Every structure is written in structure tokens, then in C-alpha cells.
Amino acid sequence: MLCKLFGIVHIEIAEDITTDTFLLASETWDLKGIPENPTAWLYTVAKNKTTDYFKRNRIVEEKIIPTLKHNQKPFEETDVDLSAKNITDSQLQMIFAICNPVIPPEAQIGLALRILCGFGIDEIAEAFLTNKETINKRLFRAKEKLRTENIKIELPNESEINKRLETVLTTLYLLYNEGYHSGTRNTQLRKELCLEAMRLNYFLIENDATNKPAVNALMALMCFHSSRFDARTNQTGEAILYEEQNKDLWDEDLIEKGNYFLIESAKGQEISKYHLEASIAYWHSTKIENPAKWESILQLYNQLLQIEYSPITALNRTYALSKVHGKEKAIQEALKLDLKENHFYHSLLGNLYTNIDNNKAIIHFKMALTLAKSNSDKLTIENHLRKLN
Amino acid sequence: MTEFMMIFRNDYNPAFKPSAEQMEASIKQWQDWIGGIAAQGKFVSTNRLGFEGKTLKPNHVIVDGPYAEVKEIIGGYILVKATNIDEAMKLAEGCPILSIGGHVEVRNVVPMNN
Incomplete structure (x- = not known):
């Protein structure tokens, strides 16, 4: 709001006033306790600081600048609108x-x-x-x-x-x-x-x-993803794979909100990538496991890839394909992907070859291990390898 | 990477009226094939062509139907990216038109300003 008042040219002044206000808040609240309406308090302080700034500025403009320049426009009192x-x-x-x-x-x-x-x-x-x-x-x-x-x-x-x-x-x-x-x-x-x-x-x-519909679709996507926040990491911050998550930790409220925004996003004709991603996230937020679920996810990935290619979407699509058409078919499709430098690619192949050709599975998981950079990725791959040995 | 166009041709059979389930199964088949090309980052665009069509000939002669003289009809096309025609032919494999008696014509696209 202050940025708006000052304009982008004076963005730092707005930033300074905001920082000052919060600093004053932490000092004052520490001593006197948190006021009844902290938001209003902050805005009022920021407003006063802004008025002070303009007053100071006016002194400069009225007393100093006129000595340099005579045809100065009179400075108008600026009121900070706090509605x-x-x-x-x-x-x-x-x-x-x-x-x-x-x-x-x-x-x-x-x-x-x-x-x-x-x-x-x-x-x-x-x-x-x-x-x-x-x-x-x-x-x-x-x-x-x-x-x-x-x-x-x-x-x-x-x-x-x-x-x-x-x-x-x-x-x-x-x-x-x-x-x-x-x-x-x-x-x-x-x-x-x-x-x-x-x-x-x-x-x-x-x-x-x-x-707009795409805005609601993105909101739905964020709600669905966020619903799994507490389930997707353990206490030390390591990632827990989707399949291994405790579904009781999924936030039902956020899933509800996601459903609401997804329905809102369906108004109109537009299908953005956010619509497709939100729909995929919707299916991942349902606890049921049936063929229709993976069939729908596969079709959504097919469409998403036609709008925007990304390696991770290609890999996810291939995983969904394995759920619908089986691992053999998915291996054929995976081998067509030119992603040999990508550790997720080798993890996917390791996963697909598991119980079909375990030797090949081990080769791919080992390849993934050398390519993976983060510790949590390495840990996940090592777990897979341990199960195969 | 050059662009190639695959043109799907098939015999025109006006008697064939697919059921809703058949339509859905067919769409999934096509989407799985196109999705496979898109997963390789080689998809450009695609369209189906409907059955409404007329042909314009010299001297303002208009003939009803796109299939005026040939009994074959173009059902649609897809634009893909490939390094050469052989790679494009590889992408054409598994095209659902092949399983219903049709064929795929693969052609290199030459931009107008070249």
C-alpha cells in the first residue's frame, strides 16, 4: 500500500517505513504486550511514519528547494487511505x-x-x-x-x-x-x-x-498439495514417498477447499495447465484405488504434456501408464525418453524393472544413486536397493 | 529438429456409427499415442478433421464432401519434431489409425519463407 502511495521510484522509502514499523512493534509489544488489534496498530504506526516522512519532505520542499528554484508547486497534504x-x-x-x-x-x-x-x-x-x-x-x-x-x-x-x-x-x-x-x-x-x-x-x-478460471485452478492445485504437507516429511525433514504416506495425516479441510476451487475453475471453456495439474492433484487426494483413478491421471498427463513438456511430467506420465497398461508397456515407453542424465528417470526404470528383471532394476537404481544430489533422494534410492538385494 | 506432419488417412465409411463407449476407448487410444510423442518432447500440435467438407475447383465449381473423387478421407494430422524422416517414422509407430485399416503419411514441413 505504501509502495502504491510512493510509486515504484521510491519503493525503498516504503520498505524502510515498513521495516521501522515492525521494529517498533516488536520493541513496544515486548514491553506493553500485544495490542487489541495488532493489524490496525501496525497500519496506524505506518501511517504516522508516512505522514512524518511527508512533513519532513515538505520542509525540504518548502524551505530548501525554493531557495534553489522559485516556481515551486505548493505541496499538498497527503492523506494515507487506510480503508x-x-x-x-x-x-x-x-x-x-x-x-x-x-x-x-x-x-x-x-x-x-x-x-x-x-x-x-x-x-x-x-x-x-x-x-x-x-x-x-x-x-x-x-x-x-x-x-x-x-x-x-x-x-x-x-x-x-x-x-x-x-x-x-x-x-x-x-x-x-x-x-x-x-x-x-x-x-x-x-x-x-x-x-x-x-x-x-x-x-x-x-x-x-x-x-478467472485459471486462478481458481492454481488455488485448487495449491490446496491439494498443501493437504499433504504434514504427511510428506518426517520429523527430520526427509521426504516420505506418496505411496508410503500416512493418509490420516492428510488435511481434509484443505482437500475440501481444493475441491471447491476446482469446481469454481470449471466455469468457462478455458483449460489451462493449472486445470490439468489441479485435476491430477485431485485424484492423488482421493484415498480410493481403482482403475478409473489411474486411467484419469494418465489422460490428464497426456493432455498436460501437449500443453507444456517437462521431464518430470514425462516421467510421471510413464508411471501412470504403468498403472493402466502394465509395467512392460511402460518400460517400452520409458526407454524412448531421452533423460539418461536425470536420476528420476533411472529411479522410474528401477521401479518398473522391479519384479520383472531385478538385475536391470539394480543397475538403474545404482545409476540413479550416482546422479542424485540431495541426501533425501539418495536415501530413498538406497531403500529401494536394499529391498532388491 | 525439423517439423514433420503425419497425415492420417482411412477409408470413408458413413455407415460406421461408434457407440459412446467405442468413442471413449478410441479417444484414449489416440491420447495415449500422442501423449507418448509429447513425453519425448517432440509434440507440436494436432487436430482432428470433421466430416463436413466441400472442395473448390477451378471456375467456381464446388463439390460436396472432401471425398469427392477418392474414397479415402483424411481424419486428422499431427505436427511433430524430429531430426530426420526415419525418426519421424519411428514416432508414427503405434498410431491407432493403423489398427483400423488406415495408414499414416509422414511429410517434412517446409516453411513458406524458406
Whole structure:
């Protein structure tokens, strides 16, 4: 909201005021306890700080600048509009300003975390598995770019909104995945990243101009994935495979919400990749096991690959194929994939060859082990090898 | 990688009216085959062609039907990426048209501005 007031040129002033406000909050609340309405408290303090800033600025403008320049326009008192509507509108406009294709996706995610979600530089650095300096540089360059390109903090007009919304959704999708697949063992941080992506996505749903089917589809996808958060890692942060998860730990509330947004996303004719991914996630969130389930998942992967190829989608599709047409057929299809440098590829083949040709299974799992980088991946592969020996 | 077009040809049989189940099974078969090409990152685009069609001949002569003089009909096409025609022929294997008596014609695509 402050960014909106100051404009992208003075984005640092808004950032400073926000940081100051939170600093003051932690000091004051420590001494006096948390106020009745903490949000209102924060906004009021930020508002006062902003007014102070403008007053100071006015002294500069009125007393100093006139001595340099005579035909100065009178400075008008700026009132900070703290209505709920202005707050959400500003946030929404800021989402569009930051998720702008003029800056690279990684920088968009970083800026979103810093400005929209209020994350500290050290937290962003941990999420990206890098250091503070790299993040600072990345964010600085991104802000410079937004400034030189003179990006306005506003909603794109009706004709542009669908195109621009694509970039916004891609960034939110990547932000979510950053949390969901992050290499960091800090489960709390990962969860927060995912929640922030969902919160920002929800802003889009709340606004009529951006409440489009693809936005609801992405929300559904995030809900379904998040429903498995507590089931997918053990206490030390190691991954637990889907098949081995304790289904009682799945969050039924989030699955319900996912179903709701998936139904909302079905309005209209559009089928985005988020629709397909959300539908796949829907099937994975059902506890039943029947042929229709895997048949549907396979067809969804077939369609998804026609919209957008990715190695992991190709491998998942081949796994689904094995569930429908059997392992032999899936092996034939897997061997056509040119993914020999990918450890998931060898893990898949190891899995498919298990109980068909165990020697070949062992060869592929060993190959996967040499290619895998993360410890949790290695652990999973070693478990498979142990079962085969 | 060059683009190749596979054209699916089959005899036209107006008497054949598939049931809903047959249609569904057929769509799955096609999607599995196309999905297999897409899983290799070699899919470009595809379309089916409907039975509505007319043919325009010189001197404003319009003939009903796409199958005016041949009894064979083009059922659809797919554009794929391949390094050469042999690789494209490999991709054509398993095309469902082959199991119902039809055939696949594979052609290299030559962009207009070349």
C-alpha cells in the first residue's frame, strides 16, 4: 500500500517505513504486550511514519528547494487511505507491478517475498539456498529495472489482464514450488512460502477483475498439495514417498477447499495447465484405488504434456501408464525418453524393472544413486536397493 | 529438429456409427499415442478433421464432401519434431489409425519463407 502511495521510484522509502514499523512493534509489544488489534496498530504506526516522512519532505520542499528554484508547486497534504479496500487494492496492484516480465522470474519471487510478504533478506536467502549478498544484489537490480522501465503500480486494463495474469500465476506457481520442493530442511519456512503463495493467489480470487478460471485452478492445485504437507516429511525433514504416506495425516479441510476451487475453475471453456495439474492433484487426494483413478491421471498427463513438456511430467506420465497398461508397456515407453542424465528417470526404470528383471532394476537404481544430489533422494534410492538385494 | 506432419488417412465409411463407449476407448487410444510423442518432447500440435467438407475447383465449381473423387478421407494430422524422416517414422509407430485399416503419411514441413 505504501509502495502504491510512493510509486515504484521510491519503493525503498516504503520498505524502510515498513521495516521501522515492525521494529517498533516488536520493541513496544515486548514491553506493553500485544495490542487489541495488532493489524490496525501496525497500519496506524505506518501511517504516522508516512505522514512524518511527508512533513519532513515538505520542509525540504518548502524551505530548501525554493531557495534553489522559485516556481515551486505548493505541496499538498497527503492523506494515507487506510480503508480495507484500499489496502487490498494496493496489494493487488503491487502484485502486478512485481510480477512483470521485464524482470526475471527469480527476481520476481524474491521481490514478492520481500515487498508483498515482508520476508527478511536472510529468510529469502535460505529459501533459495544462497547468501544474503546474492539476494540483495538480485533485488536491487530488479528494483532498478522496475524504476528505469517506469512500471506503474496499477491494474492492467481489461484487454491486457489475461496476458499479464499469466505471468502473475507463473510467479505464484514458482513461489509455491520454491516452498514445496525447496532443498532447505526448514519445514516451517517451506510451509510459510507455500502459504504466502496461497495468500497472494487468494487476493486474485477476491477481486472480480482477476477472479478467472485459471486462478481458481492454481488455488485448487495449491490446496491439494498443501493437504499433504504434514504427511510428506518426517520429523527430520526427509521426504516420505506418496505411496508410503500416512493418509490420516492428510488435511481434509484443505482437500475440501481444493475441491471447491476446482469446481469454481470449471466455469468457462478455458483449460489451462493449472486445470490439468489441479485435476491430477485431485485424484492423488482421493484415498480410493481403482482403475478409473489411474486411467484419469494418465489422460490428464497426456493432455498436460501437449500443453507444456517437462521431464518430470514425462516421467510421471510413464508411471501412470504403468498403472493402466502394465509395467512392460511402460518400460517400452520409458526407454524412448531421452533423460539418461536425470536420476528420476533411472529411479522410474528401477521401479518398473522391479519384479520383472531385478538385475536391470539394480543397475538403474545404482545409476540413479550416482546422479542424485540431495541426501533425501539418495536415501530413498538406497531403500529401494536394499529391498532388491 | 525439423517439423514433420503425419497425415492420417482411412477409408470413408458413413455407415460406421461408434457407440459412446467405442468413442471413449478410441479417444484414449489416440491420447495415449500422442501423449507418448509429447513425453519425448517432440509434440507440436494436432487436430482432428470433421466430416463436413466441400472442395473448390477451378471456375467456381464446388463439390460436396472432401471425398469427392477418392474414397479415402483424411481424419486428422499431427505436427511433430524430429531430426530426420526415419525418426519421424519411428514416432508414427503405434498410431491407432493403423489398427483400423488406415495408414499414416509422414511429410517434412517446409516453411513458406524458406
